[in-house]
Amino acid sequence: MSVPTITIADAHRHAGESVRIPGWLYNLRKSGKIVFPLLRDGTGIMQCVAVKSAVPEALFDKIKDLTQESSIIVTGKVRAEQRAPGGFEMDLEDLEVLQRVPESDPYPITPKEHGIDFLMDHRHLWLRSRRQHAILRVRHEVIRAVRDYFDSNGFTLIDTPIFTPAACEGTTSLFELNYFDEEKVYLTQSGQLYNEATAMAFGKVYCFGPTFRAERSKTRRHLTEFWMVEPEMAYATLEDVKRVAEEMIVFIVGRVLENRRPELKELERDPAKLECIQAPFPRISYDEAVKILQAKGSEIQWGGDFGGGDETLLSEGYDRPLMVDRYPSAIKAFYMQPDAERPELALGVDVLAPEGYGEVIGGGQRIHDLDLLLRRIEEHGLPKEAFNWYIDLRKFGTVPHGGFGMGIERCVTWLCGLEHVRETIAFPRMLYRTRP
RNA sequence: UCCUCAGUAGCUCAAUGGUAGAGCAUUCGGCUGUUAACCGAAGGGUUGUAGGUUCGAGUCCUACCUGAGGAGCCA
Known part of the structure; x- marks a missing residue:
């Protein structure tokens, strides 16, 4: 059974369904046995979630070790969620990593503030x-x-x-x-x-x-x-x-x-x-x-x-x-x-x-x-x-x-x-x- | 082209002319609902460049380089 590929902008129409979204890792929040990867796909940003006890260990480890702006394709079930920014969240079922950004040369634009010269150089x-x-x-x-x-x-x-x-x-x-x-x-x-x-x-x-x-x-x-x-x-x-x-x-x-x-x-x-x-x-x-x-x-x-x-x-x-x-x-x-x-x-x-x-x-x-x-x-x-x-x-x-x-x-x-x-x-x- | 200001860790910024610092990022450890997550630890520096003053310069002086803000001109 194949799942449909959708965009984040359309995710609200797929509540309760398993879907596939290609994109990039915008940010990752970790808390021991639960991780919240934020996926960006050009149409919006969606919070995903994976709980260690609920997913295969290999999948959890792969998510946990993701780096900012790595290119990934996620598969999971979309669900309305008050606590998620945007009102919808995805329970992760699978993750394909196209390219993992290496720690040795991380994405330069961090979630903190930057000066205009630096940002213009990295336009x-x-x-x-x-x-x-x-x-x-x-x-x-x-x-x-x-x-x-x-x-x-x-x-x-x-x-x-x-x-x-x-x-x-x-x-x-x-x-x-x-x-x-x-x-x-x-x-x-x-x-x-x-x-x-x-x-x-x-x-x-x-x-x-x-x-x-x-x-x-x-x-x-x-x-x-x-x-x-x-x-x-x-x-x-x-x-x-x-x-x-x-x-x-x-x-x-x-x-x-x-x-x-x-x-x-x-x-x-x-x-x-x-x-x-x-x-x-x-x-x-x-x-x-x-x-x-x-x-x-x-x-x-x-x-x-x-x-x-x-x-x-x-x-x-x-x-x-x-x-x-x-x-x-x-x-x-x-x-x-x-x-x-x-x-x-x-x-x-x-x-x-x-x-x-x-x-x-x-x-x-x-x-x-x-x-x-x-x-x-x-x-x-x-x-x-x-x-x-x-x-x-x-x-x-x-x-x-x-x-x-x-x-x-x-x-x-x-x-x-x-x-x-x-x-x-x-x-x-x-x-x-x-x-x- | 002119005027003003700035340049210190990958980033954002501290440091009275007297030992080079913090937060974020990175690495390691912890955390089951985070919202730029948080907590603990580690590594990380030719202070834009070249001169000068001084016992001693990130700090003062000169020149240059780079950037920002503004003027003139314009949409």
């Missing part, structure tokens, strides 16, 4: 911990929600290139590499310019992929390689962009609350902080933001950009994301459409997450007028030849259009209530850290 193993597991499952939920939101709202996924011939935005630094020793190309820092082309072909589009910034930033909000989702819409105004950004965030938060409650609990994240993320989000202008900041004691002057502290000051007092729009054109990218009533302002919007998490979305309406775009390219000293295709978009059926970009890691950091973005991606790439 490939750290991913097995409950906390990292919870964070990456929330990340997965966020990504799935993003795709579902756009897919069910008429957007077409169109991926943009990662090798690009020039800067999308002249301001930030790019990673440069040799392209067959024939020319220099750069790793993309945004798919936006290409998406403006695809939006003119498909109406509503989005891209979702890795993005690279060679900024020498060393803060809790920065990675050199991160994932960004960027929708772009033809015939869209700044107001349309703001509405979509708001709807998307509400949708994502709703999905996380619906499907990832246990993960939020593992992370000790108060779900009430997310339950209040409902439309409408507060909206203020750059002008108002500057006045608010000055009243709160910030050094900011009109015309300057917000620092990290300014973003925190602005978003405190709101329990939901704050939308700030109409920034001075001078501090924004060359492609930003000016405000018709006040041409010194750009029709851009930033979305600042609550609780001091800062900017998670940046976007706005793009310039659709050919002459204005040419003028801006010149003013910013950009090489016109490299933008010929982009300029074409204003020559052949140009329309008002806009979109935004959302950094996935910053969003996950906020939703999980984390201190640092580095835990929201499996293998973070940061200034001074490219390994493992």
Whole structure:
């Protein structure tokens, strides 16, 4: 008679049955004649139990001598048990050891606390911990929600290139590499310019992929390689962009609350902080933001950009994301459409997450007028030849259009209530850290 | 790139300029309901590197290396 192979996540459906679960030994608690191995299988953690008098001696000895993170396949009967974490427990009947981790070189991440440097050096193993597991499952939920939101709202996924011939935005630094020793190309820092082309072909589009910034930033909000989702819409105004950004965030938060409650609990994240993320989000202008900041004691002057502290000051007092729009054109990218009533302002919007998490979305309406775009390219000293295709978009059926970009890691950091973005991606790439 | 802080056992951290310590991990022993289990014992050190001051440096000084936090910039 063969027993079914199941996952720990499904164990509650097999109470009273004998089943087989492949996994790894998460931890082992011993008490003389009774042992409690904790099995981890990627879907959850289950406590097993073996009493010396109730199992064959060879089996008991094999369990007793297991080491942390050894790969094992357990067989036993699942039973509801109040005392077990998770509410279910397995009475062990058999154990197959695929690889026993030797004592001479034990698993380095013990159940005690560790420093961040050590954990980052062992990131490939750290991913097995409950906390990292919870964070990456929330990340997965966020990504799935993003795709579902756009897919069910008429957007077409169109991926943009990662090798690009020039800067999308002249301001930030790019990673440069040799392209067959024939020319220099750069790793993309945004798919936006290409998406403006695809939006003119498909109406509503989005891209979702890795993005690279060679900024020498060393803060809790920065990675050199991160994932960004960027929708772009033809015939869209700044107001349309703001509405979509708001709807998307509400949708994502709703999905996380619906499907990832246990993960939020593992992370000790108060779900009430997310339950209040409902439309409408507060909206203020750059002008108002500057006045608010000055009243709160910030050094900011009109015309300057917000620092990290300014973003925190602005978003405190709101329990939901704050939308700030109409920034001075001078501090924004060359492609930003000016405000018709006040041409010194750009029709851009930033979305600042609550609780001091800062900017998670940046976007706005793009310039659709050919002459204005040419003028801006010149003013910013950009090489016109490299933008010929982009300029074409204003020559052949140009329309008002806009979109935004959302950094996935910053969003996950906020939703999980984390201190640092580095835990929201499996293998973070940061200034001074490219390994493992 | 700049500013601040840190580097001592495998890990997390102590140690007034005067003998290098603890908890966890590992090994051995004990324990029939543990929840980062607990109790007892043992092994484990070129104090990041190179100089300097001093009778004497983990501790003070200089440079460098590595990491962390922050700034600017950004999602």
